[in-house]
Amino acid sequence: MTNHILEMRGITKTFPGVKALANVNLGVERGEVHAICGENGAGKSTLMKVLSGVYPHGTYDGAIVFEGEEVEFKDLTDSEAKGIVIIHQELALSPYLSIAENIFLNNEQKGAGGLIDWNKTNFEASKLLARVGLKENPTTKIREIGVGKQQLVEIAKALSKRVKLLILDEPTAALNDEDSDHLLDLILHLKGQGITSIIISHKLNEIKKVADTVTVIRDGKTIETIAKQDVTEDRIIKDMVGRDLEHRYPDHTPHLGEELLRVEDWTAHHPQDTSRVVVDNVNLHVRAGEIVGIAGLMGAGRTEFAMSLFGHSYGSRISGKVFLRGKEIKTRTVAEAIQNGIAYATEDRKTYGLNLIEDIKRNISMASLKKLEKYGLVHDNEEYAVANEYRKSMNIKAPNVLVKTGKLSGGNQQKVVLSKWIYSDPDVLILDEPTRGIDVGAKYEIYTIINRLAAAGKGIIVISSELPELLGICDRVYALSEGRITGELPVEEATPESMLKLMTMEKPR
Amino acid sequence: MSNPNPPTVEESHAAGSNINPVQNKFTDRLTHVLSDLGRNGIFIALVAVVVLFSFLTDGILLRPQNISNLVVQNGYILVLAIGMVMVIIAGHIDLSVGSVAAFVGACSGVFAVQWGLPWWLAVLLSLVIGALVGVWQGFWIAYVGIPAFIVTLAGMLIFRGLALVVLGNANIGSFPTEYRALGNGFLSNVFGEFELDPLTLGVGALAIVILVVQQVRTRRGRVKYSQDVEPLAWFITKLVLISAAIGFFAYALASYKGIPVTLIILGVLVLVYSIVMNRTVFGRHIYAIGGNRHAAELSGIKTRRVDFWLFVNMGFLAALAGLIFTARLNLAGPKAGDGFELEAISAAFIGGAAVQGGVGTIGGAIIGGLIIGVLNNGMSIMGIGIEWQQAVKGLVLLLAVAFDVYNKRRSGGH
Numbered sequence: 001m002t003n004h005i006l007e008m009r010g011i012t013k014t015f016p017g018v019k020a021l022a023n024v025n026l027g028v029e030r031g032e033v034h035a036i037c038g039e040n041g042a043g044k045s046t047l048m049k050v051l052s053g054v055y056p057h058g059t060y061d062g063a064i065v066f067e068g069e070e071v072e073f074k075d076l077t078d079s080e081a082k083g084i085v086i087i088h089q090e091l092a093l094s095p096y097l098s099i100a101e102n103i104f105l106n107n108e109q110k111g112a113g114g115l116i117d118w119n120k121t122n123f124e125a126s127k128l129l130a131r132v133g134l135k136e137n138p139t140t141k142i143r144e145i146g147v148g149k150q151q152l153v154e155i156a157k158a159l160s161k162r163v164k165l166l167i168l169d170e171p172t173a174a175l176n177d178e179d180s181d182h183l184l185d186l187i188l189h190l191k192g193q194g195i196t197s198i199i200i201s202h203k204l205n206e207i208k209k210v211a212d213t214v215t216v217i218r219d220g221k222t223i224e225t226i227a228k229q230d231v232t233e234d235r236i237i238k239d240m241v242g243r244d245l246e247h248r249y250p251d252h253t254p255h256l257g258e259e260l261l262r263v264e265d266w267t268a269h270h271p272q273d274t275s276r277v278v279v280d281n282v283n284l285h286v287r288a289g290e291i292v293g294i295a296g297l298m299g300a301g302r303t304e305f306a307m308s309l310f311g312h313s314y315g316s317r318i319s320g321k322v323f324l325r326g327k328e329i330k331t332r333t334v335a336e337a338i339q340n341g342i343a344y345a346t347e348d349r350k351t352y353g354l355n356l357i358e359d360i361k362r363n364i365s366m367a368s369l370k371k372l373e374k375y376g377l378v379h380d381n382e383e384y385a386v387a388n389e390y391r392k393s394m395n396i397k398a399p400n401v402l403v404k405t406g407k408l409s410g411g412n413q414q415k416v417v418l419s420k421w422i423y424s425d426p427d428v429l430i431l432d433e434p435t436r437g438i439d440v441g442a443k444y445e446i447y448t449i450i451n452r453l454a455a456a457g458k459g460i461i462v463i464s465s466e467l468p469e470l471l472g473i474c475d476r477v478y479a480l481s482e483g484r485i486t487g488e489l490p491v492e493e494a495t496p497e498s499m500l501k502l503m504t505m506e507k508p509r
Numbered sequence: 510m511s512n513p514n515p516p517t518v519e520e521s522h523a524a525g526s527n528i529n530p531v532q533n534k535f536t537d538r539l540t541h542v543l544s545d546l547g548r549n550g551i552f553i554a555l556v557a558v559v560v561l562f563s564f565l566t567d568g569i570l571l572r573p574q575n576i577s578n579l580v581v582q583n584g585y586i587l588v589l590a591i592g593m594v595m596v597i598i599a600g601h602i603d604l605s606v607g608s609v610a611a612f613v614g615a616c617s618g619v620f621a622v623q624w625g626l627p628w629w630l631a632v633l634l635s636l637v638i639g640a641l642v643g644v645w646q647g648f649w650i651a652y653v654g655i656p657a658f659i660v661t662l663a664g665m666l667i668f669r670g671l672a673l674v675v676l677g678n679a680n681i682g683s684f685p686t687e688y689r690a691l692g693n694g695f696l697s698n699v700f701g702e703f704e705l706d707p708l709t710l711g712v713g714a715l716a717i718v719i720l721v722v723q724q725v726r727t728r729r730g731r732v733k734y735s736q737d738v739e740p741l742a743w744f745i746t747k748l749v750l751i752s753a754a755i756g757f758f759a760y761a762l763a764s765y766k767g768i769p770v771t772l773i774i775l776g777v778l779v780l781v782y783s784i785v786m787n788r789t790v791f792g793r794h795i796y797a798i799g800g801n802r803h804a805a806e807l808s809g810i811k812t813r814r815v816d817f818w819l820f821v822n823m824g825f826l827a828a829l830a831g832l833i834f835t836a837r838l839n840l841a842g843p844k845a846g847d848g849f850e851l852e853a854i855s856a857a858f859i860g861g862a863a864v865q866g867g868v869g870t871i872g873g874a875i876i877g878g879l880i881i882g883v884l885n886n887g888m889s890i891m892g893i894g895i896e897w898q899q900a901v902k903g904l905v906l907l908l909a910v911a912f913d914v915y916n917k918r919r920s921g922g923h
Binding site: 310311313333334335337338339344346351352353354355356357358362365366367369370373376377378380381382384385400402420 | 730731733734736737784787788789790793794796797800801803804805806807808809810811863867868
């Protein structure tokens with residue numbers, strides 16, 4: 001006997017060049033907590049954006065049936081009017097407004113003459129706060145309360161909209177244990193009041209705690225929907241990673257040389273909340289010709305580790321030692337790190353990697369202009385020649401190097417970023433999500449380039465949220481969880497299952 | 510995520526390869542000329558404004574004296590525009606330059622008139638003071654991290670106030686002759702008196718020769734490195750047109766009083782700063798920072814240091830502009846430099862600088878400044894009142910930037 005509050009049938013969503021969702025079916029029963037699991041990039045968030053109208057009706061194929069009627073949402077306001085509220089991982093609160101103001105944002109409590117009735121606003125807000133168990137004055141500013149409490153304000157805001165289906169996207173990713181427990185209890189409590197929830201998460205323990213049903217998504221497809229009594233960690237992990245790994249990665253025979261980079265006891269704290277440890281006593285090393293992977297789930301501190309190492313570009317109170325070929329080096333500024341032979345290609349090309357309004361040539365030379373300097377002037381013909389070399393050797397698809405990088409496809413942009421760093425002639429390259437947002441063919445090319453660099457005796461660190469990718473291209477992998485290295489395996493011994501276990505290993509408390 | 514699927518180069522390139530080769534060659538050339546014209550739209554705008562006002566003023570605008578005045582009366586704005594466009598390319602703004610110019614002008618009055626220092630020492634000290642003002646503002650912007658808008662808004666008040674303090678509620682006037690030459694001196698009659706000054710004509714001819722040689726060398730260099738070059742016919746056409754413009758300009762100056770000293774200063778500045786912006790590491794770092802500050806930082810560029818020196822440089826140029834203005838009026842007064850910042854900022858933006866930074870050229874800013882100058886002079890000759898001049902200049906600024914924004918949107922940029 002099923003009583004579905006929501007049914008999504010045959011949802012297919014295509015982005016240029018990528019099929020993000022392929023014929024996804026999802027049925028959510030009234031009054032249950034339904035967990036959606038999947039690796040990063042599996043399509044969970046896309047599915048929720050389709051559901052909430054962020055991707056409006058008409059931009060996807062398939063049907064959404066909510067409370068027995070087919071719905072066609074044009075935007076978020078549409079879906080909210082029906083009682084579907086999504087709470088994103090990045091909270092959508094205005095820090096300088098009060099709790100009550102945030103709760104009733106765009107839904108203001110008006111009194112006589114259309115003016116805002118502040119007494120009513122604050123009174124209603126405090127009733128909602130009581131429902132979510134948050135003991136704060138509704139006039140407190142959002143920035144004065146912690147992330148955990150902010151999450152509760154978001155839920156209170158959802159309740160103010162008479163929510164029937166609450167969607168939480170990785171709600172505990174930024175929370176500590178106490179706040180997480182409180183949040184999960186609240187979800188169960190709301191379930192008692194008849195509110196259905198969808199929770200997106202990859203934390204298996206919390207799924208087991210709250211979920212009645214689990215749906216696993218992989219590569220934009222629903223793999224299976226499992227009822228609570230059948231849920232086991234192994235089954236979910238197998239569903240999440242089980243895929244054909246062959247022929248997606250070029251062959252690679254490592255020729256390992258001396259130890260190039262060694263990092264000892266690397267610790268970094270959050271830039272604002274300086275008491276919070278983000279990178280916790282990391283030790284690792286890379287040999288010449290070796291490709292080393294760092295695996296970790298979202299929020300594990302992968303990027304934070306790399307950026308704190310690369311010129312202290314992230315974090316505060318950074319400590320630890322770095323050695324290059326056994327000699328201690330300093331990396332306090334980016335210039336110093338580059339000078340000492342370290343390069344870091346960021347996970348976010350567009351925000352941190354490229355000058356999109358400049359051409360390929362100037363992007364490639366950006367980190368190494370000193371090399372092109374002659375009598376105090378940049379030798380621009382030489383620069384052109386260098387860039388052209390890279391255009392050919394890296395197979396950057398553009399008619400010439402005067403094309404603005406903003407007009408290139410993701411794969412070609414990434415090749416420009418890699419060219420920039422290869423030209424700076426580093427000993428160690430840290431590649432953060434080198435294939436994010438790149439189609440399959442270009443991925444293969446990027447892997448080939450990585451292999452070539454390793455063969456030339458560079459040390460490579462690849463950070464990736466795609467386990468198969470790491471297992472496909474690396475010689476050795478580290479697992480990172482909550483800022484700590486929780487394990488290290490040669491690739492022959494690593495399996496997706498064993499890695500996921502290490503990646504979800506929690507700090508002993 | 511403003512534009513989820515911009516056309517990628519492969520696609521557009523692939524589409525272009527279907528056209529048959531003969532047509533392709535012709536359209537190729539035509540596209541080149543058109544895109545060149547589009548890129549140099551500002552140049553065409555200047556020509557259009559000049560032509561328009563020559564008609565409206567019955568040719569008075571192009572009389573030798575008025576051409577000379579164009580440079581002399583707008584020289585200080587052009588000097589400011591050079592520094593301003595650099596600041597804007599890096600993604601900042603400087604509202605204080607008018608006040609700084611007044612302050613430095615006042616200081617120079619104290620040095621040269623009240624203390625009776627030699628003119629060159631007074632000039633040197635004034636320039637140092639301008640650079641120190643830049644050190645002060647650069648410190649707050651680069652190392653404390655206060656937005657340039659705020660720091661220079663404060664600077665606008667601070668240095669206007671200090672100018673009044675230095676002047677002590679009075680004008681300082683009667684500067685030494687050499688000092689005054691900065692603003693209204695001419696280099697002429699060096700070879701005796703002629704109808705047409707031979708030195709001016711000679712310098713004009715030399716400028717044309719240097720231009721042609723330099724352009725040909727650049728072209729050869731690019732060919733040597735097997736880069737694309739523009740079609741030869743278009744290359745020659747452009748050179749001829751520019752040479753003719755320089756020739757006409759030199760002729761006009763030669764038949765009036767010769768080369769203004771202000772023009773010499775400007776010429777040197779344009780040359781030096783163009784090289785700085787295009788060919789030095791410092792200049793390239795400015796563009797990189799303006800284009801994407803994060804990416805620049807993560808490429809090892811010392812963004813704070815670049816920001817700091819940019820404002821030191823702006824202070825120096827503001828001082829120079831203050832000296833030229835003071836010299837021209839032969840008077841350091843409390844109202845000096847009023848509104849200079851707005852004209853300099855307008856010049857940079859009319860000249861194609863982008864509000865978000867990363868885009869702009871020295872040449873563009875100079876032409877932007879000249880457009881404002883032609884508007885000023887043209888409308889003055891026509892007897893249009895200052896109130897309408899202001900309104901028209903505002904409108905031109907708005908339209909110029911609107912055109913720029915439209916152009917970028919069409920080309921799928923940012």
